[in-house]
Amino acid sequence: MGLRLKYNIALFLACLIGLLAAAAISYSIVQKSAVEEVKRSANLVRANALAVRSYTVNNIDPLLSDNNDVLFLPETVAAFSAQTVFATLQKQFPEFDYKEAALDPTNLADLPNELEKSLINQLRDDPDLEQISTIVEKEGNKFLTIAFPLTIKQKGCLACHSTPDAAPPAMIDLYGPDHGFGWKLGETVGAQIITAPMAIADKRARETGIILIAGFTVVFILVFAITNFMLGRIVLRPVRLMSSAAEKVSMGDFSVPEYKKPGNDEISSLSLSFNRVRRSLERAMSMIDD
Numbered sequence: 001m002g003l004r005l006k007y008n009i010a011l012f013l014a015c016l017i018g019l020l021a022a023a024a025i026s027y028s029i030v031q032k033s034a035v036e037e038v039k040r041s042a043n044l045v046r047a048n049a050l051a052v053r054s055y056t057v058n059n060i061d062p063l064l065s066d067n068n069d070v071l072f073l074p075e076t077v078a079a080f081s082a083q084t085v086f087a088t089l090q091k092q093f094p095e096f097d098y099k100e101a102a103l104d105p106t107n108l109a110d111l112p113n114e115l116e117k118s119l120i121n122q123l124r125d126d127p128d129l130e131q132i133s134t135i136v137e138k139e140g141n142k143f144l145t146i147a148f149p150l151t152i153k154q155k156g157c158l159a160c161h162s163t164p165d166a167a168p169p170a171m172i173d174l175y176g177p178d179h180g181f182g183w184k185l186g187e188t189v190g191a192q193i194i195t196a197p198m199a200i201a202d203k204r205a206r207e208t209g210i211i212l213i214a215g216f217t218v219v220f221i222l223v224f225a226i227t228n229f230m231l232g233r234i235v236l237r238p239v240r241l242m243s244s245a246a247e248k249v250s251m252g253d254f255s256v257p258e259y260k261k262p263g264n265d266e267i268s269s270l271s272l273s274f275n276r277v278r279r280s281l282e283r284a285m286s287m288i289d290d
């Protein structure tokens with residue numbers, strides 16, 4: 001096996017291992033940043049919902065809730081307005097979803113599905129959890145679902161969510177006395193559940209991964225080409241010339257011209273030494289002939 005082949009096999013193996021390692025590392029980095037990106041967009045949806053909630057509580061409720069006992073306006077309820085505003089937003093971003101789900105909801109439209117129920121239960125079991133997320137697949141597309149706990153922190157919530165007797169009668173007329181009651185201060189009754197699509201971030205992650213791998217491949221090809229060229233010029237060609245000269249000299253043929261490799265690297269000094277050995281040999285031979 002020639003030197004060039006040995007060198008190329010070693011280089012190829014090193015490049016292959018390097019490329020695989022680079023692919024694995026870049027895949028995990030890119031995947032992580034894709035999840036971060038989806039989380040950012042989910043946080044934006046949540047921030048919008050929280051803003052609508054606080055606008056409803058601080059600006060709308062004081063104006064409209066005086067008549068709650070007679071005429072109950074759901075528009076004064078933060079959970080209602082946050083979800084209604086999101087429904088409008090969703091027309092432009094149908095792949096996103098926002099829901100305020102509760103295990104025993106006032107509005108049955110807020111009943112959680114199995115996944116949402118398990119997220120709410122996990123948040124109830126661990127009060128220190130600020131959020132939990134999971135990746136779900138729907139019709140072949142991946143989505144990130146994040147749940148933030150909805151905990152009863154203010155006594156005011158119990159005016160409508162403790163017992164049907166305490167709640168405004170007009171609200172009972174609208175929603176009935178069977179759901180959304182019995183909640184306690186400090187209890188996590190449900191969760192804000194946001195679903196955001198992974199497809200766009202995934203696609204970008206794949207593209208970035210492909211660009212990275214292509215970049216590495218180009219670098220490796222360049223390394224291959226340049227080092228092969230250098231190997232030929234600096235090592236292989238001079239060694240081949242010296243070896244064919246040595247072959248002839250060893251047979252007593254001193255007619256081949258002396259070869260001196262330009263420069264002052266190891267091969268150059270080898271070519272000089274070889275020439276000296278050759279001259280000594282030539283002298284010795286001619287002395288014997290004499």
Ligand code: HEC
Nearest residue numbers: 077079080100102105106107110150152156157160180190
């Ligand atoms: C004036 C009565 C009233 C008050 C006060 C009130 N809620 Fe509600 N809440 C409702 C009604 C009515 C709904 C159903 C709204 C709808 O139709 O979406 C609701 C819905 C919810 C929901 C969505 C799940 C469900 O039950 O349908 C959550 C969560 C919730 N409320 C939490 C709270 C919290 C937390 C507070 C205190 C900060 C609070 N509520 C204060 C009346 C009230």
